[in-house]
Amino acid sequence: MHMDYHSPLFFGYLLGVIHLLGIIAALHALFTVRTAQGAIAWAMPLFFIPYLTLIPYLIFGARSFNAYIKARRQANQEMHVAMASLNWRPWVEEALAARASDSYAALRAMPKLSRMPCLANNQVELLIDGKRTFEAVFEAIEKATRVVLVQFFIIHDDELGRALQQILLRKAAEGVQVFVLYDGVGSHSLPRRYSQRLRAGGVQIHAFATRRGLFNRLQVNFRNHRKIVVVDGLVGFVGGHNVGDEYLGANPKLSPWRDTHMQISGPVLACLQESFAEDWYWVTRQLPPLILQDNYPDDGVLCQALASGPADSKETCSLFFLEAIHSAKHRVWVTSPYFVPDEAVFAALRLAALRGVDVRVLIPSRPDHKIVYAASSLFAFEAVRAGVRMFRYQPGFLHQKVVLVDDDISAVGSANLDNRSFRLNFEITLLTIDKAFADTVERMLNEDFANAREITVEETEATHRLQQVGMRIARLISPVL
Template sequence: MVLQFLKDHWQSIAIVILYGLTALVAVKALMETRSTSKALAYLLLLFFIPGLGVLIYLLIGVNRRVNRIYSRKWLSNVRLNERLKEYLRRENRETLLEHSDLVRNKTGIARLLFRDTLAPITSDNEVKLLINGEEKFPALMEALRAAQHHIHLEYYIFEEDIIGREVMDILMEKAKAGVEVRFIYDDFGSSDINRRFLRKMRAAGVEVYPFYKIRLLANRLNYRNHRKIVVIDGHTGFIGGINIADRYINEPRFREAHPAWPFWRDTHLRIHGQGVHTLQFLFMGDWNFCADTDLPITQDFFPDIDVKGEDLVQIAASGPDSERSSIMLSFLAAINRAERSVYITTPYFIPNDAIFNALQQAALSGVDVRLLVPGESDSRMVNSAAASYYEPLLACGVRIFRYNKGFVHAKTMVVDDNLSVVGTANMDIRSFDFNFEVNAFVYSTGVNWQLSEAFLQDCLYAEELNLQDWRDRGRWARFTEAVVRLVSPLL
């Protein structure tokens, strides 16, 4: 009788089980998701597409901050912090006092980052702005060839193409010469790296590890190491938006095989000085996690640096192992402390409520707020989600430019005349909550002027949105944007 009942009613039973499972997962999502908008997006997925929504949540939605899947990495970072805490506290306080005329009203940002992540503001740095791969890669290769003790690299994307092989050859050459070479790649972003490529590097003495290797039905793919860090001999570092791949260089020899590739607009920094020590610290924390080791804090990794540069540098970093979204908080602090201008470039613009409101508040307060985004993103959904935020911003006086020369991938912010931010974090919820990211906060009138000029030049190749024209763009576009915005916290 039971078997006959199951046979006669299996469809109803399956629906009950499916919705029961969906309800259990919905409770889990509510309990573990801190962001209200993100929780609502998960609930929409779960109940509008039951079954598939459950699978999506299990793949990408489990809250890593709650489950502490990165607890081993977090504990490793704590041990490093304890060893350096007193030294860093003293350095941060002295630098702020000595350079108060340059930092001015941005002191609160420096204090926030130190108290939240123990990242000090450092003096005696020379910072060079590198526009596009055409400037980044020659500077990087020159620095790699000059390495004497160690090379530490960490990239989201590393491809085995022309530029990838050129970098690989240098790394192998230096490793054979006795230089310690350590390389971390993201297993999702660099999924095209083949085993032969890795074996070749390891055979030459390069130590290579993936960051949190992806496995089936584990939501590791949602928590990506989006950082791009290079540290050479503890005194020279690189940070920014440019990965290792031919697409980031707008020179013919790199693009002959791909004529459809767009012009790639991106920004990177080369730092020489004390600020590199924080990049080193971050790399060591990531390396200890990936390689399951404990790199020592020695003079070789943190050497005395004789640089008399005028630029102040502070590094902001966060990820799923952070107690708070430090990247988002630092962006928010920078916008709130702007007195005259805020220029933001980001390829993906899906702000949370705090950033969205801060931009409106700044514009309504008379601050010159400008936003540069791609004319067409490499994701239609992201493009539609970003567009849903434009009308309220335009109504408050934010000027929005859509870049049309190619694809703008730079992640930068210029605030007033003394603060520049260049790094890996987009102005979106993924960078705030899901990815491991890193930004450089540079207090420098020189770097600020250069980055401001680069921003204004980019705007010459962009279309500025007009509020009335944007309001008249059509009901279908507005409806699509509204629908996509519902799930935008998950993009």
């Protein structure tokens, strides 16, 4: 039977099929999206207006979430079995020393929340902004003699990206084993020739993908947002920077770029290597070389790596923020480029303010994503009305992810205060328990607050009606941002 594609009957069938697919997708969302808010945010429009939401759901939704998580967990298990014979965890003394700390004891959930132990005798240094960070990273790589592990969410083929490429090619030519991992979606603009040149020079480089083939291009969720560099098992780096000239302030709209990284040495580098190894094993089904030093100076600080992601049995990242906020006795300072917390974290911040804790959140004054910025603004206004002090950083774009709790607990890493970091991305955060280092973080943040404008209660009430509508629409879709 010949179907007339212009007939009302054809369009009726087409609409019927779209609505049927919408109902199926809505049911899929209800069963697979991790939070009730996110499930409703997808299911309702899929049910009522599928012709507008089916394609976005294919791109942003929790498609094959359970299958991917199961496969990822299986890969992690295989990797840990492969690692078991290496006997590379001489952690007993460092772990016992960490457990004896009163400050660490305040974070009562942390020993069970992170699968990696808190370890004593680490050395840490704060790296403020891109120039200082990449000088330190390149200097460490220049001294490499055995193995370099490099992982970033974004690598650009620009001046900074090519400088990294050159130093890695030089070290590979010297016989150093070099392993590079970047996110396939985060680095979508990275040309193939960049990787090909590194491979030709002996560097092992791969893109992280949740699944292979065309469909991974459509799947922007479950991205690897981690930033890790480890050199010879001697020195490592984590923080907020990616490899791109904009992180050095090259984008006039966002310059000067404000970001924070950390340089680390000590036993906790084993945990950074383990996190890298899990991601590398997922992509290649091979284990990279893992190097541990034999002994460490006794005068170091306590550190715990928190490698979180959608394959965790718990919602590790959001639970970490909850534990940090709830443990605070007199101070919680947080900086994040995106302020779209879930209900639990948002409630914890407001409750902390109500019980007299000095709660401050530093966010950007310039948007790099307008919808997220609008949602952040609404959350910020509600937080101010609840007694949380909200600040907008003025000089340039704020991208750092830093937490400071009381006098000796601080955290620097890749995780933002949003649903994507809480539940969809692979993140790495380094928790440090040390008063001297926390004092350094405090001095840095005090300077940031001095360069910020506090959001007033009057400002929250003076918003134009049209702006309020826009912010509320952005908040409605915040669970899926």
